[in-house]
Amino acid sequence: MSAATTVELSALSPGDLDAVHGLEIDSSPDPWSRELLAGELDGDRADRLWLVAAVGRGRRRRIVGFGGVLLVVDDVHVMNLVVAPGQRRRRVASRLLASLLLAAGDRGATAATLEVRTDNVAAIELYRRFGFEVAGRRPRYYADGADAEIMWCHGLYRPDVRARLRTLGGLE
């Protein structure tokens, strides 16, 4: 993918699940199962938003990233955000994250939170860039015993925060 290649975002659909699960396996030490991912599409999951990022069209369409958030009252929890190893540092995650947070804001979310492995420099740098700050730590949060940082980003309703999200996501 060249820097100029267009990345299209769309809602996660059942036909995307194999590709998304493949990315998850390639990218996470503690991957979600296919069943868990499929469950996110079951029934009326109005409290969830999942987006995939794809390049190409029709038979050439290839998923290069995905992300999902859970809305809980007026908070939004970033559940997952993954970009294919060969497609990183091209702002795909930024586009996904900005789009998810803006959509969550449209649905009334005022703050975003997430857990991230303390040694996940790439993700922590990405989230800091988006205005997330470390608010605490969950010891042994992950199945392999690794700790998680808890991060928060406030003010999703504020025009200046929303404008910054659009800029960071390349959505203008």
Ligand SMILES: CC(C)(COP(=O)(O)OP(=O)(O)OC[C@H]1O[C@@H](n2cnc3c(N)ncnc32)[C@H](O)[C@@H]1OP(=O)(O)O)[C@@H](O)C(=O)NCCC(=O)NCCS
């Ligand atoms: C974290 C992840 C989603 C980032 O995806 P990405 O598409 O490469 O991120 P972006 O290109 O949008 O990066 C935007 C900014 O984040 C920061 N960043 C991203 N990757 C980084 C890295 N490896 N090291 C340092 N900073 C990094 C930089 O500030 C970057 O801007 P720059 O490239 O201009 O320096 C990707 O590395 C990934 O899929 N990792 C494995 C899964 C994972 O850990 N997900 C997070 C779960 S909490």
